[in-house]
Amino acid sequence: MRDGDTQLVWFKRDLRIEDNTVLTQAAEKGPVLPLYIVEPEYWLGPDTSARQWNFIRDCLIELRTTFDQLGVPLIVRCGNAIEILSQILQSNKFRNLWSHEETGNTWTFNRDKNVAGWCKIRGIEWTELPQNGVIRGPSNRDKWAAERKKFASRKQCSLPNLNKNVSKLPLGSIPKSKDLKIEYDDCVFRQKGGRSEGLKTLESFIFKRGLNYRVDMSSPISAQKSCSRISPHLAYGSLSIREVSQATQKQKNTILEGKVEGSSSWGRSLSSFNSRLYWHCHFMQKLEDEVELEWKNLHSAYDGIRGDNKHYFQSWSKGETGWPFVDACMRMLRATGWINFRMRAMLASIASYHLWMDWRKPGEQLARLFTDYEPGIHWSQIQMQSGTTGINLPRVYNPVKQGKEQDPAGFFVRHWLPELAVVPDEYIHEPWDWGDATQFLKDTYPRPIVDHLKVARIAREKVWAIRGSDSHKEIALKIQDKHGSRKKRFKKSNYERLSNNKKKLKQPAKEVQLALFDKNGI
Structure with a gap:
């Protein structure tokens, strides 16, 4: 040679x-x-x-x-x-x-x-x-979706014809985390890496587990089985997003031919999953186009409105806020390295709105906990959930309401918070309302860190006050032009209608379902 x-x-x-x-x-x-x-x-x-x-x-x-x-x-x-x-x-x-x-x-x-x-x-x-579908260099968002579609449909690369390399270089060992002096991480239920694991996980999803994906992905209980669980394999490339997209489309075509039982549910679920593969690249493109997204507010009107709070941060990051469903989600994430997208959004939202913390430290904490940490998706979503993009409506979750909707009997809460095992079902999401709470929970589970309804109302008022200014609208329109999806065109008239809707300030804890939320539930 x-x-x-x-x-x-x-x-x-x-x-x-x-x-x-x-x-x-x-x-x-x-x-x-x-x-x-x-x-x-x-x-x-x-x-x-x-x-x-x-x-x-x-x-x-x-x-x-x-x-x-x-x-x-x-x-x-x-x-x-x-x-x-x-x-x-x-x-x-x-x-x-x-x-x-x-x-x-x-x-x-x-x-x-x-x-x-x-x-x-x-x-x-x-x-x-x-x-993937990310375009390096100046990108035109009006044409981006078409370019991404071309990439996803392009024929996969054939296996390379590799000549045996005569290099005499020593192979080198693959170090363990302790060799790299990485802090010990008690993630006892981490997913196993490797391409063979990725293929098995993908195949079990598109042929078996994914039947009710579209319905089940919002709950941390059903999502564990019904979500694809291939996100870390996409993050580190043991699977390519193109092969996943094409395998999904192939199975969907088989379903449309009527060869699969439950074709209606399967078709909707696989369509929903494929759309999330699209959003995967969409959010990564944002960081590619604006590297400051990792550390700088996308919309400058939100600079300096929040700060750090060590006590709040520690309570939130350990799963000790006093809101059982929130704490259960955090403890599941700590133990497994994964939780479904809706709950990721809730954890970020709770940190930003109810605890009014700047998004950077909570964002870093969540990044560390996600085995599937993909910077482009992660930081785009963190800013989105904290309301600092300027182009997405504030998403303020009610931590008690979420628990009652997603885990009405408290099975999920009791699994991850065994200290609440004795709490009756009717009080499982507000245990301190239980008459015997002082006797049984005094030294085992904290009271709510703040009044969630009160702080949510205050946070909502602060954010909407900022959004109502003319300067906010002007900057937001520029952000939309650079980063926004073209699947649903963003119009100035729509923005003004939403921003000037004073009723929003009077609503208690209404959760607005937006098209962009739950788009990364891979």
Whole structure:
């Protein structure tokens, strides 16, 4: 093998060989050397956790085995990306670096800029290719949906014809979380990573579990089974979003031909799921277009309106707010690394409205708890649920009402809050209204941290006061033009009608169901 022939393929959030555009195109140019870089500095970030790394580690172990069977080594190195690339360059005079485009957090964005500079100085061509519907560079939202549709329907990449690589580089070990000094993470029910797990999960969803997806996805009880549960596999690329979309559409076509029992329910559920795959890319596009979304209010009118509260934050993050359903959701998330989208939205909303905390620290906490943390989706949704986008109506959940609707008998609450096992059904969502609460709950479960009806009303009034200004409307229209969905056109007249509806300020705790909510219930 001559110097410069090696095609160095840098794996990031694309931990598979199937439908891997980068791997396929690189293999057409020459011998491929696959590389994964474990970056300790990244894993010290405030939005990372052991549950995320452990899932990735599962994926890497299986990916290395797959490459071994093809006679190609998967090199794993731990350290700074530029230092690792420099070391490999000393032994393998590569001139081509390949990777998929990554819509990551601020840290990975800055790292990629540094790598680009390193490549330019050394005359190395770095080819980055898309692996989803996100468009890099100036994007036109009016045409985005059509482009995304083209990507999703395009033929999947064939398995690459990999020449056996004669690299003498040592493989390198795949470190455990403790080796990276990642804080211990008691996620006892974490999903297992790896492509084989992803395929099994996808197949069980589109052929068995997904029948009632459209109806069941709102409840944390039924969603555990009826949601697809492939979100971490999409986040780290053990499955490609294109193969998932096409597999779903293929099964839907089979259903439409009348070959599947329960075709009506199946058809609606798979259509609903496919639309969420669309929204998956839609929200990622927002962060791609505006990297500041991770740390800066999308609409400047909300700058400085909220602050931090250590006591509120600790109570909320531990599942000790005194609202049983909210606490049960948080404890489930802590133990499993997953909860359905509606409950994710509720947890974020409670932090922003009822506890009136700035969204950044709660956003980081939720990011750490999500095994399937996808920065583009996560930060778009956090701002959306906190009301700082300026283009989405405030979503203020009633924590007691949600519990009564989603878990009327209290099974879910009692499972995750065993200290409430003795509370009668009629008081399970407001246990301190029970006459014997003082005797049984005094030292085991806290009283509500605040009066939820009172603080919700105050928060609603504050937000609507801001939304009513002319300057707010002007900025919001610009935000909509840049980031808003074109599936339902946003009109100035509609915005003014909603913003000037004074009745909104008088409604107690009404929850407005919006088209964009529950769109990421993957």
